[in-house]
Amino acid sequence: MLTPDVLIIGAGPSGLSAGTELVKRGHRVLVVEREAVAGGIPRHCAHKGFGIRDLHRVLDGPTYATRLVAAAQRAGVTIWTTAMVTDWSASAGATITSPHGRFLVTPRATILATGARERPRAARLLPGDRPSGIYTTGQLQNSVHLHHQRVGSRAVILGAELVSFSAVLTMREVGCRTVAMVTEHPRPEAYAPVAKAGGLLFRFPVLVGHRVTRIIGRAQLEGIEIENLSTKQRRVIECDTLITSGDWVPDHELARLGGLAMDGRSKSPIVDGGLRTGSPGVFAIGNLVHPVDTGDVAALDGRHVVASVEQWLASMPPMPSTVQLIPAGVLTWVAPGRWGEFVARPSRGRYLGWVGGFARFPRVTVRQAGDVLATRRLPWPAVPGRLFRIPSSLLRDVTISGGDVTIEVK
Amino acid sequence: MPVLRDHDAVLPTRCDVAIIGAGLVGSALAQALSGLDCSVVLLEAKGDVGDATSKANTALLHTGFDATPGTLESRLVRRGYELLSAYARQTGIPVERVGAVLVAWSDEEFASLPTLREKAIANGYHDCALIDADEVYRRLPALGPRALGGLTVPDESLICTWTTSLALATDAVQRGTVLALNTTVTSAVVGAGETVLTTSRGSLVATWVVNAAGLGSDVIDQLFGYDRFTITPRRGELLVYDKLARQHVPHIVLPVPSSVGKGVLISPTIYGNVMLGPTAEDLRDRSDSATSESGIDFLLTKGAKIMPSLLEEEVTASYAGLRAASEHKDYVVDVDATQRYAVAGGIRSTGLTASMSIAEYLVAAIRDAGFVATEKTTLPPPPRMPNLGEESLRPFANEAAIAADPAYGEIVCFCERVTTGEIRDALSSVISATSLSGLRRRTRATNGRCQGFYCGADVLARLAIAVEGHS
Numbered sequence: 020m021l022t023p024d025v026l027i028i029g030a031g032p033s034g035l036s037a038g039t040e041l042v043k044r045g046h047r048v049l050v051v052e053r054e055a056v057a058g059g060i061p062r063h064c065a066h067k068g069f070g071i072r073d074l075h076r077v078l079d080g081p082t083y084a085t086r087l088v089a090a091a092q093r094a095g096v097t098i099w100t101t102a103m104v105t106d107w108s109a110s111a112g113a114t115i116t117s118p119h120g121r122f123l124v125t126p127r128a129t130i131l132a133t134g135a136r137e138r139p140r141a142a143r144l145l146p147g148d149r150p151s152g153i154y155t156t157g158q159l160q161n162s163v164h165l166h167h168q169r170v171g172s173r174a175v176i177l178g179a180e181l182v183s184f185s186a187v188l189t190m191r192e193v194g195c196r197t198v199a200m201v202t203e204h205p206r207p208e209a210y211a212p213v214a215k216a217g218g219l220l221f222r223f224p225v226l227v228g229h230r231v232t233r234i235i236g237r238a239q240l241e242g243i244e245i246e247n248l249s250t251k252q253r254r255v256i257e258c259d260t261l262i263t264s265g266d267w268v269p270d271h272e273l274a275r276l277g278g279l280a281m282d283g284r285s286k287s288p289i290v291d292g293g294l295r296t297g298s299p300g301v302f303a304i305g306n307l308v309h310p311v312d313t314g315d316v317a318a319l320d321g322r323h324v325v326a327s328v329e330q331w332l333a334s335m336p337p338m339p340s341t342v343q344l345i346p347a348g349v350l351t352w353v354a355p356g357r358w359g360e361f362v363a364r365p366s367r368g369r370y371l372g373w374v375g376g377f378a379r380f381p382r383v384t385v386r387q388a389g390d391v392l393a394t395r396r397l398p399w400p401a402v403p404g405r406l407f408r409i410p411s412s413l414l415r416d417v418t419i420s421g422g423d424v425t426i427e428v429k
Numbered sequence: 430m431p432v433l434r435d436h437d438a439v440l441p442t443r444c445d446v447a448i449i450g451a452g453l454v455g456s457a458l459a460q461a462l463s464g465l466d467c468s469v470v471l472l473e474a475k476g477d478v479g480d481a482t483s484k485a486n487t488a489l490l491h492t493g494f495d496a497t498p499g500t501l502e503s504r505l506v507r508r509g510y511e512l513l514s515a516y517a518r519q520t521g522i523p524v525e526r527v528g529a530v531l532v533a534w535s536d537e538e539f540a541s542l543p544t545l546r547e548k549a550i551a552n553g554y555h556d557c558a559l560i561d562a563d564e565v566y567r568r569l570p571a572l573g574p575r576a577l578g579g580l581t582v583p584d585e586s587l588i589c590t591w592t593t594s595l596a597l598a599t600d601a602v603q604r605g606t607v608l609a610l611n612t613t614v615t616s617a618v619v620g621a622g623e624t625v626l627t628t629s630r631g632s633l634v635a636t637w638v639v640n641a642a643g644l645g646s647d648v649i650d651q652l653f654g655y656d657r658f659t660i661t662p663r664r665g666e667l668l669v670y671d672k673l674a675r676q677h678v679p680h681i682v683l684p685v686p687s688s689v690g691k692g693v694l695i696s697p698t699i700y701g702n703v704m705l706g707p708t709a710e711d712l713r714d715r716s717d718s719a720t721s722e723s724g725i726d727f728l729l730t731k732g733a734k735i736m737p738s739l740l741e742e743e744v745t746a747s748y749a750g751l752r753a754a755s756e757h758k759d760y761v762v763d764v765d766a767t768q769r770y771a772v773a774g775g776i777r778s779t780g781l782t783a784s785m786s787i788a789e790y791l792v793a794a795i796r797d798a799g800f801v802a803t804e805k806t807t808l809p810p811p812p813r814m815p816n817l818g819e820e821s822l823r824p825f826a827n828e829a830a831i832a833a834d835p836a837y838g839e840i841v842c843f844c845e846r847v848t849t850g851e852i853r854d855a856l857s858s859v860i861s862a863t864s865l866s867g868l869r870r871r872t873r874a875t876n877g878r879c880q881g882f883y884c885g886a887d888v889l890a891r892l893a894i895a896v897e898g899h900s
């Protein structure tokens with residue numbers, strides 16, 4: 020297994036799904052996972068909401084993770100756990116560190132499926148004391164669901180993305196009351212109905228348009244100071260737990276060590292519609308390329324990538340020519356970030372993007388060489404702090420010789 | 430080997446020398462004194478060694494090129510550089526000689542470079558060289574625009590301050606020092622031949638008392654009837670950037686020092702990150718190590734000018750340290766033979782480098798003042814410390830180590846590549862970790878870019894098992 024057809028780094032929903040599909044088509048696949056158990060982030064999300072688009076059922080995270088792992092194993096995927104890729108480049112291969120030793124794996128194709136994480140307190144530059152009691156949702160759920168550790172009794176949740184509501188659910192399970200949710204954005208980022216239900220159901224205020232200006236508490240968290248962005252007024256909320264939720268950053272260490280072309284805004288490797296990176300034989304899928312979407316969307320990336328991996332394994336074609344997709348208006352990044360003729364249609368026929376401003380009925384305009392190729396008003400809003408989906412049909416008239424394409428959202 | 434930690438552990442009733450404070454300076458003193466035939470007790474208010482200013486600094490091993498010539502600090506920094514470099518080689522404290530480039534951004538600063546070079550020579554450091562702007566950019570391609578020239582300091586080095594405190598204190602304990610943690614000294618009564626110290630762990634009779642209490646050194650000094658210096662905590666805030674930023678920063682980037690202090694630098698860290706800071710701001714509260722909005726803004730503004738590309742990278746950590754600044758320009762290092770009392774206080778911003786030379790100097794002074802003790806004939810070898818340096822071989826990358834013990838191949842903290850073997854070792858070492866922060870300083874676990882998103886819960890669980898097993 021040191022020379023598989025395909026090496027997949029990361030056994031989350033995307034990596035596992037890609038592995039299963041590729042093995043079913045007769046390729047030798049090795050999936051390596053640094054955690055002791057495969058499954059990725061869903062392993063510790065105990066609530067329901069997984070598997071809808073890929074498995075067509077509503078599962079909780081651990082069940083979803085277990086099913087994906089079982090499916091991969093049944094299909095014949097080799098999965099190494101407690102095996103971390105500590106060094107990688109397309110030409111030299113992957114160095115794997117494990118209790119069994121260090122191994123150099125030199126595959127014919129490599130899929131990076133390393134996922135994304137939430138920005139912790141320091142990365143958000145929150146000033147103040149440095150007490151305990153501050154967690155990302157990831158650490159919170161790891162603590163509660165995998166290690167049965169205790170958290171405090173009064174929590175403030177920073178961020179109002181979908182994952183933030185997931186944090187509220189976890190808190191409720193362990194008897195920790197959420198006293199407020201705080202977000203800089205003028206509206207909760209999560210889907211309005213969830214947010215509304217969340218607010219009503221859990222009875223805590225969602226403080227939009229606020230930022231955290233100080234962390235208070237020497238040993239244990241005692242409170243946070245927040246500022247109303249429009250009035251500049253500040254006040255202190257007492258709490259012993261702060262969850263810094265959402266605000267995702269891809270786990271792009273290997274992508275950058277390997278010198279892949281990166282998107283400066285999403286900090287993800289740039290891929291085309293076939294999920295090919297700028298380096299031949301290297302593919303990137305899941306939340307690594309779009310921080311972040313739901314697990315099922317990541318899993319479907321794992322199926323979508325199969326076509327280009329197989330094309331590579333069959334004929335090792337030279338890098339296809341592609342054109343760059345340039346975000347404009349409120350759009351800050353878009354993935355895939357390049358368009359090519361081979362697999363022109365991205366996974367699920369959607370481009371995924373991130374917006375810097377709110378638009379209730381956003382107008383999307385696609386231009387190439389100054390010509391408007393398509394323009395359409397979408398019925399769903401563009402909301403900062405949550406992925407924005409752009410139908411790929413808007414890019415139907417893009418041509419490979421036409422030069423860079425701008426996608427404007429207003 | 431006696432490390433007193435729990436509430437019911439009892440202090441020895443008497444000793445030849447009691448040292449107050451187990452920062453770098455107190456630990457170095459204990460290491461030196463316990464090389465003599467005498468009994469030493471090292472008293473520390475906190476639950477760990479090196480847990481105050483000694484843990485939160487910029488961790489540079491200074492050549493002393495920019496000290497004030499003729500001061501004790503100038504002399505001891507030079508000597509400390511040599512002593513600590515040699516000790517680091519013996520014990521495995523990681524050191525990286527990356528060198529510094531001091532960059533001039535204005536005509537005035539540019540004009541001062543030759544003077545700085547002369548000052549370096551006056552401080553006994555001869556290897557500084559003036560370089561023009563092209564050469565500055567050749568060495569530091571990521572530097573922001575409009576640098577006019579620079580001065581190189583090839584021997585400025587990175588060191589691990591955490592491992593240094595631990596190595597010195599471990600060495601001291603192995604040489605027979607009794608380390609009393611969670612032990613605060615509250616009063617001193619000087620008698621004819623001995624001094625009675627009252628501590629939170631009961632009283633202790635000592636022939637000699639050495640004050641290495643850092644931010645509390647003036648308070649201890651007053652217990653001996655002095656009123657010669659007052660400590661003002663001068664806060665230094667720092668931002669630590671992601672390891673992926675390290676490629677931008679091959680050398681330490683220094684500013685031209687001003688009357689206010691050494692200024693804001695950008696430096697690689699021994700752990701493979703990049704550091705931006707420190708600020709310099711006088712505070713009142715000696716225990717306030719919070720970061721501030723204004724401090725962070727100030728650093729971002731400075732950083733944007735010095736190296737704009739750095740600010741595109743993710744911030745991994747932010748912290749603040751308090752320099753023990755006094756009204757004097759120099760260290761307060763003195764011996765009072767009558768009271769059999771010595772002080773090493775006001776060790777502001779070079780005490781990591783000078784820790785061993787301060788100890789060497791003060792021990793000689795104490796012996797001159799009548800303290801009689803001969804060198805021990807046999808000493809245990811100095812400890813071999815676990816390597817936290819990114820550039821030297823770490824367990825996860827060491828095939829032989831993994832083959833001998835698979836726990837060194839089992840990575841728990843992915844960002845910092847810390848293995849279960851290292852965590853186990855830190856939880857069972859001579860001065861073992863009993864808190865998350867203690868474990869972080871011994872292994873780097875959870876110090877990385879995810880700050881515990883992946884491994885925080887696992888690391889805490891391992892700590893809890895070890896600590897509960899202990900008590």
Ligand SMILES: Cc1cc2nc3c(=O)[nH]c(=O)nc-3n(C[C@H](O)[C@H](O)[C@H](O)COP(=O)(O)OP(=O)(O)OC[C@H]3O[C@@H](n4cnc5c(N)ncnc54)[C@H](O)[C@@H]3O)c2cc1C
Pocket residue numbers: 028029030031032033034051052053054058059060061064066067068069070102103104105132133134135156157160182185186270273304305306307311312313314315316317318
């Ligand atoms: C709190 C929370 C709640 C969520 N709730 C939902 C929900 O209700 N429904 C839903 O559909 N989605 C939900 N999600 C999102 C979902 O979990 C993700 O979309 C999904 O896990 C992404 O899959 P992935 O394969 O891209 O990455 P991940 O699941 O993150 O997997 C990446 C894997 O790669 C491994 N890896 C990384 N680097 C290396 C390396 N160098 N060597 C070896 N292995 C490596 C990691 O250990 C990890 O296991 C939630 C996420 C969170 C955090």
Ligand SMILES: Cc1cc2nc3c(=O)[nH]c(=O)nc-3n(C[C@H](O)[C@H](O)[C@H](O)COP(=O)(O)OP(=O)(O)OC[C@H]3O[C@@H](n4cnc5c(N)ncnc54)[C@H](O)[C@@H]3O)c2cc1C
Pocket residue numbers: 449450451452453454455472473474475479480481482483484485486487488489490491612613614615641642643644645646649664665666707750751752753776777778779780781782783
């Ligand atoms: C921002 C910053 C950057 C710096 N950068 C560098 C650098 O790059 N290179 C360098 O060489 N130096 C640097 N320094 C300086 C260096 O960190 C200090 O000089 C050094 O740590 C001082 O060590 P210490 O042992 O004197 O003090 P401390 O580390 O403060 O130790 C004193 C100890 O005494 C204990 N104590 C106090 N009162 C009592 C009591 N009553 N009873 C019992 N125990 C007591 C305290 O708990 C503490 O542990 C920097 C400092 C700062 C703040």
